Amino acid sequence: MASSNFIDYVKFCSRSGKGGAGSVHFRREKHVPKGGPDGGNGGRGGHVILRGNRQLWTLLHLRYKKHVLADDGNPGEGGNRSGLEGKDVILEVPLGTIAKDAETGEKIVEILEEGQEVILTPGGRGGLGNDNFKTATNQIPYYAQPGEDGQEQWIVLELKVLADIGLVGFPNAGKSTLLSVMSAAKPEIGDYPFTTLVPNLGVVGYRDNKSFVIADIPGIIEGASEGKGLGIRFLRHIERNSMLLFMVPVDSDNIQKDYEILLQELTKYNPELLDKQRMLAVTKADMLDEDLITEMTKELPQGVPAIFISSVAHYNLDKLKDMLWEKLNA
Incomplete structure:
Protein backbone atom coordinates (compact mmCIF):
# COMPACT_ATOMS: atom_id res chain seq x y z
CA MET A 1 0.00 0.00 0.00
CA ALA A 2 2.87 2.38 0.73
CA SER A 3 3.98 2.31 -2.92
CA SER A 4 0.50 2.66 -4.39
CA ASN A 5 -0.30 5.79 -6.34
CA PHE A 6 -3.98 5.49 -5.48
CA ILE A 7 -4.60 7.61 -2.40
CA ASP A 8 -8.22 8.11 -1.33
CA TYR A 9 -7.70 9.67 2.12
CA VAL A 10 -5.67 12.68 3.22
CA LYS A 11 -5.69 14.87 6.34
CA PHE A 12 -4.20 18.33 6.56
CA CYS A 13 -4.39 21.64 8.44
CA SER A 14 -6.11 24.35 6.41
CA ARG A 15 -5.44 27.96 7.42
CA SER A 16 -6.82 30.96 5.59
CA GLY A 17 -5.15 34.37 5.49
CA LYS A 18 -5.70 37.20 7.95
CA GLY A 19 -7.40 40.33 6.69
CA GLY A 20 -5.27 43.45 6.33
CA ALA A 21 -5.74 46.33 8.78
CA GLY A 22 -7.50 49.52 7.76
CA SER A 23 -5.35 52.62 7.43
CA VAL A 24 -5.38 55.71 9.64
CA HIS A 25 -4.32 58.47 7.26
CA PHE A 26 -5.19 62.09 6.52
CA ARG A 27 -5.01 63.96 3.26
CA ARG A 28 -2.16 66.46 3.31
CA GLU A 29 -1.59 68.60 0.25
CA LYS A 30 -0.33 72.07 -0.44
CA HIS A 31 -3.02 74.63 0.27
CA VAL A 32 -5.21 71.87 1.81
CA PRO A 33 -4.14 71.89 5.47
CA LYS A 34 -7.23 70.03 6.65
CA GLY A 35 -7.95 67.52 3.95
CA GLY A 36 -9.68 65.04 6.22
CA PRO A 37 -9.29 61.26 6.60
CA ASP A 38 -8.43 59.16 3.55
CA GLY A 39 -7.26 55.86 5.03
CA GLY A 40 -8.04 52.87 2.77
CA ASN A 41 -9.45 49.47 3.70
CA GLY A 42 -7.36 46.38 4.33
CA GLY A 43 -7.37 43.56 1.83
CA ARG A 44 -9.20 40.28 2.40
CA GLY A 45 -7.17 37.31 3.58
CA GLY A 46 -6.67 34.47 1.11
CA HIS A 47 -9.19 31.61 0.92
CA VAL A 48 -8.43 27.90 0.78
CA ILE A 49 -10.52 26.62 -2.15
CA LEU A 50 -11.36 23.16 -3.53
CA ARG A 51 -11.79 22.80 -7.29
CA GLY A 52 -13.09 19.74 -9.13
CA ASN A 53 -10.83 18.30 -11.84
CA ARG A 54 -12.04 15.32 -13.87
CA GLN A 55 -8.47 14.59 -15.02
CA LEU A 56 -7.50 13.53 -11.50
CA TRP A 57 -8.37 10.12 -10.06
CA THR A 58 -6.38 10.10 -6.81
CA LEU A 59 -5.44 12.38 -3.92
CA LEU A 60 -1.77 11.43 -4.28
CA HIS A 61 -0.67 15.02 -4.99
CA LEU A 62 -2.01 16.08 -1.57
CA ARG A 63 -0.58 13.16 0.39
CA TYR A 64 2.39 15.05 1.85
CA LYS A 65 0.74 18.48 2.10
CA LYS A 66 0.19 18.59 5.86
CA HIS A 67 -0.33 22.35 6.09
CA VAL A 68 -2.15 24.49 3.54
CA LEU A 69 -1.60 28.19 4.25
CA ALA A 70 -3.19 31.06 2.34
CA ASP A 71 -1.59 34.53 2.28
CA ASP A 72 -2.62 37.43 4.53
CA GLY A 73 -4.26 40.50 3.10
CA ASN A 74 -2.24 43.74 2.89
CA PRO A 75 -3.09 46.81 5.01
CA GLY A 76 -4.86 49.81 3.49
CA GLU A 77 -2.98 52.94 2.49
CA GLY A 78 -3.56 56.65 2.34
CA GLY A 79 -5.45 58.17 -0.56
CA ASN A 80 -8.25 55.65 0.01
CA ARG A 81 -6.12 52.88 -1.50
CA SER A 82 -7.26 49.44 -0.41
CA GLY A 83 -4.71 46.79 0.43
CA LEU A 84 -4.20 43.83 -1.91
CA GLU A 85 -6.17 40.67 -1.16
CA GLY A 86 -4.22 37.68 0.07
CA LYS A 87 -3.50 35.06 -2.59
CA ASP A 88 -5.96 32.16 -2.52
CA VAL A 89 -4.77 28.56 -2.38
CA ILE A 90 -6.67 26.34 -4.83
CA LEU A 91 -6.54 22.57 -4.28
CA GLU A 92 -7.47 20.53 -7.35
CA VAL A 93 -9.31 17.34 -6.37
CA PRO A 94 -10.93 14.45 -8.28
CA LEU A 95 -14.67 14.37 -8.76
CA GLY A 96 -16.26 12.42 -5.92
CA THR A 97 -14.10 14.03 -3.21
CA ILE A 98 -15.75 14.76 0.13
CA ALA A 99 -14.29 17.28 2.60
CA LYS A 100 -15.01 16.72 6.30
CA ASP A 101 -14.14 18.45 9.55
CA ALA A 102 -11.49 16.14 11.03
CA GLU A 103 -12.61 16.76 14.61
CA THR A 104 -16.39 16.43 14.26
CA GLY A 105 -16.61 14.26 11.15
CA GLU A 106 -19.19 16.68 9.73
CA LYS A 107 -19.31 16.85 5.94
CA TYR A 143 -8.79 54.95 14.42
CA ALA A 144 -9.45 52.17 11.90
CA GLN A 145 -10.48 48.55 12.07
CA PRO A 146 -7.96 45.74 12.37
CA GLY A 147 -8.33 42.89 9.91
CA GLU A 148 -10.16 39.70 10.91
CA ASP A 149 -8.07 36.70 11.79
CA GLY A 150 -7.98 33.84 9.35
CA GLN A 151 -9.54 30.47 10.23
CA GLU A 152 -7.68 27.26 10.97
CA GLN A 153 -9.15 23.78 10.86
CA TRP A 154 -8.07 20.20 10.29
CA ILE A 155 -9.63 18.79 7.15
CA VAL A 156 -10.10 15.23 5.92
CA LEU A 157 -10.54 14.58 2.20
CA GLU A 158 -12.07 11.26 1.20
CA LEU A 159 -12.42 10.09 -2.39
CA LYS A 160 -15.31 7.96 -3.59
CA VAL A 161 -14.63 6.55 -7.04
CA LEU A 162 -17.12 7.63 -9.70
CA ALA A 163 -18.01 4.88 -12.18
CA ASP A 164 -20.99 3.54 -14.09
CA ILE A 165 -20.57 -0.04 -12.89
CA GLY A 166 -18.92 -1.39 -9.76
CA LEU A 167 -17.60 -4.97 -9.66
CA VAL A 168 -18.54 -6.64 -6.38
CA GLY A 169 -17.26 -10.04 -5.33
CA PHE A 170 -15.11 -12.08 -3.00
CA PRO A 171 -11.32 -12.02 -3.47
CA ASN A 172 -10.19 -14.03 -6.50
CA ALA A 173 -13.64 -13.95 -8.15
CA GLY A 174 -12.17 -12.77 -11.46
CA LYS A 175 -12.98 -9.05 -11.20
CA SER A 176 -9.53 -7.84 -12.23
CA THR A 177 -9.36 -10.31 -15.10
CA LEU A 178 -12.70 -9.12 -16.44
CA LEU A 179 -11.60 -5.48 -16.20
CA SER A 180 -8.35 -6.20 -18.03
CA VAL A 181 -10.16 -8.02 -20.84
CA MET A 182 -13.01 -5.54 -21.32
CA SER A 183 -10.92 -2.36 -21.03
CA ALA A 184 -7.38 -1.05 -21.42
CA ALA A 185 -6.83 -1.10 -17.65
CA LYS A 186 -3.95 -3.25 -16.41
CA PRO A 187 -4.73 -4.24 -12.81
CA GLU A 188 -2.54 -6.70 -10.96
CA ILE A 189 -3.85 -10.23 -11.42
CA GLY A 190 -2.93 -13.32 -9.39
CA ASP A 191 -4.31 -16.63 -8.23
CA TYR A 192 -4.34 -15.61 -4.58
CA PRO A 193 -6.81 -13.57 -2.49
CA PHE A 194 -6.51 -9.79 -2.18
CA THR A 195 -4.52 -9.33 -5.38
CA THR A 196 -6.36 -6.02 -5.80
CA LEU A 197 -5.56 -3.66 -2.94
CA VAL A 198 -6.88 -0.43 -4.48
CA PRO A 199 -9.82 0.33 -6.82
CA ASN A 200 -9.04 0.24 -10.53
CA LEU A 201 -10.99 2.04 -13.24
CA GLY A 202 -11.39 0.99 -16.87
CA VAL A 203 -13.27 2.45 -19.83
CA VAL A 204 -15.19 -0.21 -21.75
CA GLY A 205 -15.77 0.50 -25.43
CA TYR A 206 -19.22 -0.23 -26.80
CA ARG A 207 -20.94 0.02 -30.15
CA ASP A 208 -21.01 3.30 -32.13
CA ASN A 209 -18.09 4.78 -30.16
CA LYS A 210 -20.05 4.64 -26.91
CA SER A 211 -18.41 3.66 -23.65
CA PHE A 212 -18.96 3.19 -19.93
CA VAL A 213 -16.67 3.07 -16.90
CA ILE A 214 -16.16 0.00 -14.71
CA ALA A 215 -14.58 0.09 -11.24
CA ASP A 216 -12.87 -2.99 -9.83
CA ILE A 217 -13.39 -2.72 -6.07
CA PRO A 218 -11.02 -4.71 -3.78
CA GLY A 219 -12.54 -8.01 -2.70
CA ILE A 220 -15.20 -8.15 -0.01
CA ILE A 221 -15.30 -10.96 2.54
CA GLU A 222 -17.97 -11.97 5.02
CA GLY A 223 -17.69 -9.53 7.92
CA ALA A 224 -16.15 -6.72 5.84
CA SER A 225 -18.77 -4.28 7.15
CA GLU A 226 -17.45 -5.06 10.65
CA GLY A 227 -13.82 -4.47 9.71
CA LYS A 228 -12.66 -7.94 8.62
CA GLY A 229 -10.31 -8.38 5.68
CA LEU A 230 -9.82 -5.01 4.03
CA GLY A 231 -12.79 -3.82 6.08
CA ILE A 232 -15.00 -0.96 4.98
CA ARG A 233 -12.16 1.14 3.58
CA PHE A 234 -13.22 0.49 -0.02
CA LEU A 235 -16.94 -0.11 0.47
CA ARG A 236 -17.52 3.63 0.18
CA HIS A 237 -16.36 3.51 -3.46
CA ILE A 238 -19.36 1.34 -4.28
CA GLU A 239 -21.69 4.20 -3.29
CA ARG A 240 -20.60 6.21 -6.34
CA ASN A 241 -21.50 3.55 -8.94
CA SER A 242 -24.71 3.67 -10.96
CA MET A 243 -25.14 -0.11 -10.85
CA LEU A 244 -23.44 -3.13 -9.32
CA LEU A 245 -22.21 -6.27 -11.09
CA PHE A 246 -21.91 -9.09 -8.57
CA MET A 247 -19.36 -11.72 -9.54
CA VAL A 248 -19.30 -15.27 -8.17
CA PRO A 249 -17.05 -18.03 -9.62
CA VAL A 250 -18.74 -21.10 -11.02
CA ASP A 251 -16.76 -23.37 -8.68
CA SER A 252 -18.36 -21.77 -5.61
CA ASP A 253 -19.95 -24.23 -3.18
CA ASN A 254 -23.20 -22.25 -3.29
CA ILE A 255 -23.57 -19.39 -5.78
CA GLN A 256 -26.83 -18.12 -4.29
CA LYS A 257 -25.42 -18.10 -0.76
CA ASP A 258 -22.29 -16.22 -1.84
CA TYR A 259 -24.44 -13.64 -3.63
CA GLU A 260 -26.58 -13.18 -0.51
CA ILE A 261 -23.48 -12.76 1.71
CA LEU A 262 -22.16 -10.04 -0.59
CA LEU A 263 -25.52 -8.32 -0.63
CA GLN A 264 -25.74 -8.58 3.16
CA GLU A 265 -22.35 -6.91 3.66
CA LEU A 266 -23.32 -4.01 1.41
CA THR A 267 -26.64 -3.65 3.22
CA LYS A 268 -24.94 -3.53 6.63
CA TYR A 269 -22.60 -0.82 5.36
CA ASN A 270 -25.29 1.30 3.68
CA PRO A 271 -28.91 0.10 3.18
CA GLU A 272 -29.33 2.60 0.33
CA LEU A 273 -27.08 0.40 -1.81
CA LEU A 274 -30.07 -1.91 -2.22
CA ASP A 275 -31.67 0.78 -4.39
CA LYS A 276 -29.01 0.38 -7.06
CA GLN A 277 -29.54 -1.83 -10.10
CA ARG A 278 -27.86 -5.21 -9.76
CA MET A 279 -26.67 -7.98 -12.05
CA LEU A 280 -24.95 -11.30 -11.39
CA ALA A 281 -22.09 -12.68 -13.48
CA VAL A 282 -21.06 -16.29 -12.83
CA THR A 283 -17.38 -16.34 -13.78
CA LYS A 284 -14.98 -19.03 -15.05
CA ALA A 285 -17.82 -20.64 -17.02
CA ASP A 286 -15.37 -22.06 -19.58
CA MET A 287 -15.17 -25.08 -17.25
CA LEU A 288 -18.81 -25.97 -18.02
CA ASP A 289 -20.70 -27.32 -21.01
CA GLU A 290 -24.03 -25.92 -22.18
CA ASP A 291 -26.08 -28.63 -20.47
CA LEU A 292 -24.49 -27.97 -17.11
CA ILE A 293 -24.96 -24.22 -17.51
CA THR A 294 -28.65 -24.78 -18.24
CA GLU A 295 -28.94 -26.94 -15.14
CA MET A 296 -27.11 -24.49 -12.88
CA THR A 297 -29.21 -21.56 -14.12
CA LYS A 298 -32.14 -23.00 -12.18
CA GLU A 299 -30.19 -22.60 -8.92
CA LEU A 300 -29.29 -18.94 -9.37
CA PRO A 301 -30.80 -16.19 -7.17
CA GLN A 302 -34.25 -15.07 -8.23
CA GLY A 303 -35.07 -11.49 -9.18
CA VAL A 304 -31.62 -10.50 -10.46
CA PRO A 305 -30.49 -10.77 -14.12
CA ALA A 306 -27.68 -13.33 -14.40
CA ILE A 307 -25.21 -14.46 -17.02
CA PHE A 308 -22.45 -17.08 -17.21
CA ILE A 309 -19.15 -15.65 -18.51
CA SER A 310 -15.50 -16.50 -18.96
CA SER A 311 -13.00 -13.66 -19.21
CA VAL A 312 -10.18 -15.97 -20.34
CA ALA A 313 -12.24 -17.62 -23.10
CA HIS A 314 -14.14 -14.38 -23.88
CA TYR A 315 -17.34 -16.37 -23.43
CA ASN A 316 -20.52 -14.23 -23.36
CA LEU A 317 -18.58 -10.96 -22.88
CA ASP A 318 -20.36 -9.20 -25.74
CA LYS A 319 -23.69 -10.31 -24.33
CA LEU A 320 -22.58 -9.02 -20.91
CA LYS A 321 -21.79 -5.61 -22.44
CA ASP A 322 -25.25 -5.53 -24.05
CA MET A 323 -26.95 -6.34 -20.75
CA LEU A 324 -24.92 -3.75 -18.86
CA TRP A 325 -25.57 -1.04 -21.46
CA GLU A 326 -29.28 -1.81 -21.49
CA LYS A 327 -29.43 -1.62 -17.69
CA LEU A 328 -27.48 1.63 -17.56
CA ASN A 329 -29.80 3.28 -20.05
CA ALA A 330 -33.06 1.79 -18.84
Missing part, protein backbone atom coordinates in the same frame (compact mmCIF):
# COMPACT_ATOMS: atom_id res chain seq x y z
CA ILE A 108 -18.40 20.31 4.66
CA VAL A 109 -18.73 19.87 0.90
CA GLU A 110 -18.78 17.28 -1.86
CA ILE A 111 -17.13 17.95 -5.23
CA LEU A 112 -19.05 16.33 -8.08
CA GLU A 113 -18.64 18.59 -11.12
CA GLU A 114 -15.76 19.65 -13.34
CA GLY A 115 -14.58 23.14 -12.39
CA GLN A 116 -16.78 23.29 -9.28
CA GLU A 117 -15.16 25.64 -6.76
CA VAL A 118 -16.00 25.77 -3.07
CA ILE A 119 -14.37 27.90 -0.40
CA LEU A 120 -13.15 25.40 2.17
CA THR A 121 -11.67 27.86 4.67
CA PRO A 122 -12.64 31.53 4.11
CA GLY A 123 -10.09 34.28 4.62
CA GLY A 124 -10.56 37.03 7.20
CA ARG A 125 -12.19 40.28 6.11
CA GLY A 126 -10.04 43.37 5.77
CA GLY A 127 -10.49 46.18 8.28
CA LEU A 128 -12.10 49.51 7.35
CA GLY A 129 -9.88 52.57 7.04
CA ASN A 130 -10.56 55.74 9.01
CA ASP A 131 -12.27 57.35 6.02
CA ASN A 132 -15.27 55.10 6.81
CA PHE A 133 -15.69 56.54 10.31
CA LYS A 134 -15.89 60.28 9.62
CA THR A 135 -19.13 61.92 10.70
CA ALA A 136 -20.41 65.45 11.05
CA THR A 137 -19.38 65.45 14.69
CA ASN A 138 -16.16 63.45 14.28
CA GLN A 139 -14.39 64.71 11.20
CA ILE A 140 -10.91 63.50 12.11
CA PRO A 141 -11.19 59.90 13.36
CA TYR A 142 -7.83 58.60 14.56
